Amino acid sequence: MTTIIDVQNMRMKFGSEEALKDVSFSIKKGEIFGFLGPSGSGKTTTIKILTAQLTQSSGHAFVFGQPASDMHKPQQKAKIGLLTDNSGLYQRLTVEENLLLYSNLYGISNNAVEEALQFVNLQNQRKKKVSQLSKGMLQRVILARTIMHKPQLLFLDEPTSALDPVNAQHIYRGLRKLNELGTTIFLTTHNMAEAELLCDRVAFLHKGEIRELDTPAALKKKYSDHSFTIELDTGERHVVVNGEEDAVSVMNWMKNDQIARMHSNEPSLGDIFVKLTGSDLL
């Protein structure tokens, strides 16, 4: 599979502060990759390097097989979509006028405006002026603009931070659809449930270092204590672990038809994050 992003031993210093320390990862075409970390861990700095807004102090950062510092070149830039909190929208124009302006400016077909409005569930707000939008609506317009040229690679920095759960779900469906069509997605989020739902692999960043990188399922397995919680008909709850000692109790409860519910106590990505960073993001 084609490698879309390749980062090896990347470091970034701002004066004496080391924002990134020896960061390495690579992302294949078609992956949804979650870059997770508390505030100040280096997520935005990484996106800025990968989109040529900053140059790393040392190490290797390649996007589409070219140095990331070339991403400002029009040919490379056309392949990516970057969602940031910097809106750049015209306040006095409507949602639709903003998107049409953008599509004309970049030679994108006007049909893309309709598709983008659907993608973010804003068809009914198209005539609203940008100055009159709520924070969540504004975020959706920016996202619409980001995906309008059908980029091969999408950088999404906190794409649903201002959205209510219904609109967030709508965006998740849209992102999955884009991904099925081949778009690779690099996503940062503080929302661990979102990462678990969307990402093929996640990296946990802490103080500029990647502490773990794997599929959510593999990480959950790695950090699991292999215990189960059993709830009996009486409401009594027992935590049991694999092994002979608890097997006897479990067998007896089963024989006597006493078990009402049983589930594995595998950790969530949020639990793993707290364990790794000592920070509770939830």
Ligand SMILES: Nc1ncnc2c1ncn2[C@@H]1O[C@H](COP(=O)(O)OP(=O)(O)OP(=O)(O)O)[C@@H](O)[C@H]1O
């Ligand atoms: N231009 C800059 N000059 C100096 N320090 C910077 C600059 N940009 C980022 N930093 C520092 O680098 C570190 C990483 O910042 P970064 O914005 O990448 O974090 P983040 O993980 O994106 O945080 P958040 O989740 O709050 O957006 C922080 O300590 C920050 O203060």
